[in-house]
Amino acid sequence: MNQYKARLFISFSMMILLLLLVGFFQSWALCLTIVNLCLISAIMALGVNIQWGYAGLFNVGIMGFAALGGMSVVLISKNSxxxxxxxxxxxxxxxxxxxxxxxxxxxxxxxxxxxxxxxxxxxxxxxxxxxxxxxxxxxxxxxxxxxxxxxxGGLGLPVLFSWIAGGFLAAAAAWLIGKITLGLRTDYLAIATLGISEIILAVIKNEDWMVRGVKNVTSIPRPVPYEIDLQQTAWFQDMIAKFYSKSLDILPVADQAAALKDYISEASILMVKLSYTGLFTSVLLLLIILATLALNSPWGRMIRAIRDNETAASAMGKDITKRHLQIFVIGSAIVGVAGAMLVTYDGQFTPGSYIPLRFTFLIWVMVIVGGSGNNLGSVIGGFVIWFLWIMAEPVGFWLADLSTSFLNSENFFRQHLLEHAQYIRLIFMGLVLLLVMRFSPDGILPETNKKL
Amino acid sequence: MPWFTDILNAVVLMCNFMIVPALSYGSQLALGALAVTLVYSVLRFANFAQGDTMAFATVVTILSTWVLQNSGISFGFMPTAILAMPIAVIACLAYVLLIDKFVYEYYRNQNSKPITIVMASVGVMFITGGIVRFVLGPSHQIFSDGARFIITTREFKEMTGLSEGLAIKTSQFLTVTIAIMLVGFVFYFLQKTKTGKAMRAYSDNENLALLSGIDPAKVVRVTWILVAVLTTIAGVLYGLDKGFMAISYHQLLLPTFAAVIVGGIGSPIGAIVGGFVISFSELTMTYAYKKFLIYLLPEALEPSGLVQFLSTEYKFAISFVILVIVLLLRPTGIFKGKVI
Structure with missing residues (x-):
């Protein structure tokens, strides 16, 4: 147990340190963007962890459920x-x-x-x-x-409602799929989720009357204030002036107003991102608390008993198919909520951006690397893998550039490598998944109550 | 007899736009489905990497074709890719054996749950997809050369005097002939040879097969050899017919799985039949019947719209709906495969 606590402490403090480094050496806006996307990834990973880690259900259609969540943002928040x-x-x-x-x-x-x-x-x-x-x-x-x-158009309601609606929409799709395939071979669920996610995307892309298809929906209303409004609010201006009063006082009086304006506009960007961070963190915390309570309740023990030995559990009179359906619906709903949050954060719904590599595969790597069956594991997995994913692109380019620097810049091989360097991270992530599955199947944070 | 020519025209039209394409697409699906079903019955997992492995083999073929073309070698009216195929089979075999050695073998020896191996295969799918895109990029590549058509619409019209033509592409002709030969070979192999019988025995009852002295390593190896041959040929034929694009190979996964399940998991004959069921349903549902009906119906009843059940964008939905219907009504598939 102590070893587990040490792992928990080390992994989270390492992650925080890395993010702080980004803040100090690159910029705080970038750092907050990464944190926000990490939080969304963590919520998605939590949903998948509930399916895989608690019950051993393999969902290959995460992309589809996330897209349903995104769609609900348009349907709820845009004006009709x-x-x-x-x-x-x-x-x-x-x-x-x-x-x-x-x-x-x-x-x-x-x-x-x-x-x-x-x-x-x-x-x-x-x-x-x-x-x-x-x-x-x-x-x-x-x-x-x-x-x-x-x-x-949509219903014109506040955008936060769409997070709930996104959860319900994803849950409905999951119920349909689960009803058909659960209770049959375990891999049928995987195949069916793969299919439904392709179909959901096909419908979203082609039914222009619904959410405009590939023409995209932009300027989705925000749950937080706009930068421009914030800059003109008195209390915000005062706060920034107080915060920077020391560095402002050194400046000549003539430059003070301009400097303050710069500070305010910079701070307003950070403030908006920070409000998103607060929102996302509270959703994540709420879900983690609920998930942990559920996992440790009699219901959670039953789910884990089913996962570990279906035959024994059904001999005890547990309805396996029904429990699996519950778990599958709950997990997918969480993925839907995260999908809605992502679109809200982006401020636009672009169906073309839903690709299985980014949504299905990356989330899986997060769950496995973080530690399947452990909720905090999904969180750390979400943070670590998203961080790696963001950082792997420049590193891939750098590697491709370095390894071919002895070649002429017109060399075909060098040009090809630089052009296709973005796919290196895909291979890299696949390797991470396979290596962790093989050599450290428990992940960063192993499941704590594996033994009942 | 104008009504008779009308009927003939309608039939030819149907052949040209539906039956010939469905036959060739069905053959491509059937070969892929056969590979999936072999892995399913011998190695006991759903191989999600099938589509991307097909893409991998096709990429090797395309690269070899370019090398051959640059050195001035061609294959007459046939596409040069056919000459490059043996190289691709060897590369694909090396790749799947390597993957088996480093990924699947461990889980097999551990007696892991099938779903764990499925997940590993999803990992392999993404790595393979990454390699494919890294080598050739995500764009559309056409690599067929030689004569494009065996019969063009014009030749057919001149030959028969009908107003509708029937074109048969070289790739379509090749697909169907090669598929028939290959399927014949695989069935002969499974039914008549000693190794094939050993494979079937191993698939039926692993413990009994081990007890009677069947070498499991050999069975696995032979399975992968068959899979590599089927995968490469299916991939190359699909690419010759429709051009190569990494994403469309990835998306072949759903119709392939649907074909396997419709036919009955683990049943080779089921995989073939399933492939054609899927391809014919896809084309009958997405074909616009307007012209066909104009030939057949009296002028007063002629349709104004396209008379299409579903637009072509929804072709995945058709494989999916068929899959769902089969799962609901007959989970064992047409030819009783293994259940649960």
Whole structure:
């Protein structure tokens, strides 16, 4: 146990030291950006850790759940587009309603009568009615000012609500997938999550009426003040003036106002980032507390018992499939929340940026390196791996540059290497994953209560 | 008889845009699915690295093709890539054996849970993807040369006098012929040779096979050899047909898995049938039937839209929906594979 505490202390203080070094030697704005993204990564890793570390469920579709979270930010926080709503809103709602009704009817008929022909007939009829309303509606919505809107817009609610909504949206998708594949072979879940994440992305990219597709949604409202507003607030100006009063006093009076202005604009950027850090940290802390409480409760013991020996657990009368479904939904919801937070932080929703390498794979490396089954492990994993990921790109370039510096700058090999240096970090991360899995499967922080 | 020509035209149109492409895409999928199913039944894990390994083999082929082309070697009307394929098979084999030695062997000896090995294969998938992009970049590469068509639409029209033409690309012709030969060989190997029988025995009951003196290391090695051959050929044929792009190889994973599961996991014949089920469903669902219906229906009933069930962007969704239907209704697949 003491060894564990030492590991915990050393790993976290090392990480803090590294971040402080970035702050001192590069810039504090960069340091805070890294911290914020580390926090989001840590939350995503926490969600995946709940699935993998607690229950041994392998989710290869993290990207899809994160994208659903991101989508919910647009749907909740952007203002609605009244012209588009008028043009095709009603028809679109009818189409969606009929789609939902068709699915419900098909499931009901399948359960009640077990007649395949009836189910197929229902689906076909439903499909054609939906199609009739849908194609009309999507066309008329997308033709409303396509350069700026061309979509229905959102509900115009405060953006923080979307974090919750993102969780629910991801949870719904996870429930669907889990309902179908849990209880079958363990790898079916992996394959199905891979599939659903591709489909979610395909839908987001192609259904322009929903969230504008690849045309992106920008200027998403913020949960924190804007820099420009902050600069004009009296209390903020006073605070900065007080903080820098010593260095301001040395300056000649004529330069003081200009210097103060510089300080204020610099501080406002930091302040905004810092408010995000505060928000993200509180979400992370809340989730960690909840997750740890759950893990140590009777429910958590049951989940771990199922993971370690399914046969024994089912002999004790535990419903394995149901528990797995719960865990899968909870974990995916957390990933959805983190996805919403990421889009809020970026201020824009760009479906093109969702690639499996960045979202699915990197999160996995975080969970495994941090230590699967340990919540703090996911946090440290999220920090370490995101830090490495950010730093690996310049290092990769530097290595590529250094190792070929003896070559002519026009040399084909050198040019190729420099051009493709960004892929070195992909190979590097893959190696990290495989090496940790092989030689140190416990990760940085091993699971504390492995033995029941 | 104008109505008869209309029907003929409709049939030719269907062949040109649906049946011929579906046959060649299905063959490519079937070869990949066969590789996945072999790994599944002998090594007992879902190989997520399949798509990217295909890309790896194709990259080697492309590089060798360029070398061959630069030294002035060509293969007549056939693409030069066919000549480069043996080199790629050897490279791919070396790569998968290396990966097996350093990654999978350890977990096999540890008797790890299948899901752990699946995860390792996801790690391998990303490393392979990284290598592929590092060597050739993420962009689209076309490496087919030689005659592009065996029959062009114009030749066909002149030959038959119909207004619709049927074009058969060299790559499509090659895909189907090579796939038939290769599948024949694999089945012969599995059914008739001693090593093939040993593999099936090992897949059926590992302990019993070990007890009867089957060398597990040899079974694993032979499996990887078959996988390397299938993977390389599937990758090269797909690349000749549609061009090489790292991401599209990665995305082949879903239809390939769907084909394996539809056919029945661990059943080689199922993998072949599954490949064609997926390819034909994809094309029937995303094909625009407008022109086809114009030929067949009287003028009054002619459709105004494209008459397409789903746009081509959603082709993953089709493999996924088929996968879901199979999992819900018959988890063992068409040809009873292994369950749970």
């Amino acid at each position: 587009v009244p012209e588009a709503l008028q043009a095709g809103g009603l028809k679109m709602f009818i189409a969606l309603f009929i789609l939902a009704a068709t699915v419900a009817a098909a499931v009901y008929l399948h359960k009640k009568f077990q007649r395949k022909s009836l189910v197929i007939l229902t689906i076909l009829i439903g499909y054609f009615i939906t199609r009739y309303f849908y194609s009309d509606a999507s066309q008329s919505i997308e033709s409303v000012n396509p350069a700026l809107t061309g979509y229905l």
